[in-house]
Amino acid sequence: MKQLILLTFLVLPFHLFSQKKPNVILIMMDDLGYGDLGVYGASQYQTPNLDKMAKEGVRFTHFLSAQAVCSASRAGLLTGCYPNRIGIAGALFPNSKVGINAEEETIAELLKANGYRTGIFGKWHLGDRKEFLPLQHGFDEYVGIPYSNDMWPVHYDGTRPENNSKKIHPELPIIRGNEAASYIKTLDDQAQITQLLTKESIQFIEKNKDKPFFLYFPNPMPHVPINASAAFKGKSKLGLYGDVMMEMDWSVGQILQTLKRLKLDENTIVIFTSDNGPWQNFGNHAGSTGGLREAKGTSFEGGQRVPFIVQWKGHIPEGQVQSGLASNIDVLPTLCAITKSPLPKKKIDGVNIQALIQGDTEAEPRKIFYYYYRTNNLEAVRQGTWKLVFAHPGRTHEGFLPGQDGFPGPLREDFPFKQALYDLRRDPGERYDMSEKYPEKLAELQALGNQARAEIGDDLLKIKGAENRTVGQAINP
Numbered sequence: 001m002k003q004l005i006l007l008t009f010l011v012l013p014f015h016l017f018s019q020k021k022p023n024v025i026l027i028m029m030d031d032l033g034y035g036d037l038g039v040y041g042a043s044q045y046q047t048p049n050l051d052k053m054a055k056e057g058v059r060f061t062h063f064l065s066a067q068a069v070c071s072a073s074r075a076g077l078l079t080g081c082y083p084n085r086i087g088i089a090g091a092l093f094p095n096s097k098v099g100i101n102a103e104e105e106t107i108a109e110l111l112k113a114n115g116y117r118t119g120i121f122g123k124w125h126l127g128d129r130k131e132f133l134p135l136q137h138g139f140d141e142y143v144g145i146p147y148s149n150d151m152w153p154v155h156y157d158g159t160r161p162e163n164n165s166k167k168i169h170p171e172l173p174i175i176r177g178n179e180a181a182s183y184i185k186t187l188d189d190q191a192q193i194t195q196l197l198t199k200e201s202i203q204f205i206e207k208n209k210d211k212p213f214f215l216y217f218p219n220p221m222p223h224v225p226i227n228a229s230a231a232f233k234g235k236s237k238l239g240l241y242g243d244v245m246m247e248m249d250w251s252v253g254q255i256l257q258t259l260k261r262l263k264l265d266e267n268t269i270v271i272f273t274s275d276n277g278p279w280q281n282f283g284n285h286a287g288s289t290g291g292l293r294e295a296k297g298t299s300f301e302g303g304q305r306v307p308f309i310v311q312w313k314g315h316i317p318e319g320q321v322q323s324g325l326a327s328n329i330d331v332l333p334t335l336c337a338i339t340k341s342p343l344p345k346k347k348i349d350g351v352n353i354q355a356l357i358q359g360d361t362e363a364e365p366r367k368i369f370y371y372y373y374r375t376n377n378l379e380a381v382r383q384g385t386w387k388l389v390f391a392h393p394g395r396t397h398e399g400f401l402p403g404q405d406g407f408p409g410p411l412r413e414d415f416p417f418k419q420a421l422y423d424l425r426r427d428p429g430e431r432y433d434m435s436e437k438y439p440e441k442l443a444e445l446q447a448l449g450n451q452a453r454a455e456i457g458d459d460l461l462k463i464k465g466a467e468n469r470t471v472g473q474a475i476n477p
């Protein structure tokens with residue numbers, strides 16, 4: 001045995017022993033749609049840096065956010081759990097009495113415990129009370145906004161209410177560490193967000209170039225109110241939304257160039273995704289689902305399916321398109337595997353998708369996905385390319401003209417969707433109910449739904465789950 005160990009040491013190349021832990025960069029856009037990047041079919045503007053990133057790595061075509069709304073999606077990404085398992089739902093508002101529970105372990109906490117420096121530059125949205133802020137959940141550094149950029153005392157047209165009593169939200173702070181450092185007060189201030197956060201992210205990389213780091217960059221754009229800095233205004237043929245996309249793409253390019261300059265590109269895994277589909281009733285200020293049904297705020301594919309691109313130079317084959325099923329709840333276990341960090345002690349729902357990232361077309365680490373929405377409604381279940389949508393009240397954009405130039409159009413929040421079975425391979429638009437032709441598939445997916453209901457409940461059928469955990473409660477509610 002001793003000899004064998006000695007032999008192994010002699011045979012293995014030295015660099016395997018000296019290799020440093022890989023750095024991790026996780027870029028999460030806000031309300032960027034499945035069809036919003038060049039490589040996913042965008043038109044009237046270009047995203048060359050992200051297209052190149054996809055060319056040098058892998059892009060996924062069936063990647064789902066945890067839920068089609070800000071806070072829930074981010075909770076899923078950072079904890080590896082269905083957000084309803086840990087009690088986070090919807091989009092939290094300023095001074096929320098709830099936030100992420102201190103007993104949940106985030107990617108930042110897990111990597112920090114494994115020797116990583118951790119930084120977040122962007123939108124948090126998992127509770128804005130001090131006890132819920134990023135520094136209390138595993139991050140060493142934080143610069144950004146605590147919730148959405150439209151949660152501010154400003155009208156859609158950029159003017160401020162004259163009467164203070166009309167203010168529905170407090171001033172929108174940019175927080176450094178745990179304290180408000182400045183405020184976003186005008187649409188012009190919104191235009192500086194991408195520049196500021198890109199600068200902060202680059203400084204963080206430079207400062208930590210000699211140690212393993214985890215950089216989480218949740219850019220608040222292109223969530224309305226959108227705006228671009230002077231250098232990008234008028235750059236695209238599309239107008240402001242295209243300008244914002246081009247600035248976002250520039251920002252990703254800056255991050256990638258920084259890695260190259262510091263010779264960190266071969267030891268850094270870079271991930272790009274979005275928290276949910278486009279906010280479609282904002283019309284020309286919203287993105288594109290690429291033709292998928294419905295949009296943000298729904299469990300149809302337009303709300304839930306988002307781009308997912310991974311680049312890890314020298315470690316994953318270039319130019320892959322991965323059609324395997326995956327979700328942002330899978331990011332945590334995958335990063336734990338790659339960085340050799342222990343998984344959270346409590347049960348999670350994510351699975352390790354490293355095989356998919358590395359080009360395995362046979363692997364199926366995720367066979368099933370549950371589409372929950374609102375507080376705890378199980379609206380759909382997916383197995384491979386089959387999707388069973390359960391009867392549920394939901395948002396629809398059908399039949400309404402969108403707004404424009406920063407103003408929303410109407411939509412309906414309580415449309416009574418009927419149960420339907422879709423085969424997304426040939427029906428990506430979720431139009432043809434195949435229940436009658438595939439009764440066995442229908443039964444199979446119904447049974448899967450019941451499994452989820454037993455574990456984490458379903459308000460639609462008034463079923464309490466056995467495993468739901470409590471959300472974090474504010475210290476002084």
Ligand SMILES: [Ca+2]
Nearest residue numbers: 030031070275
């Ligand atoms: Ca969002």
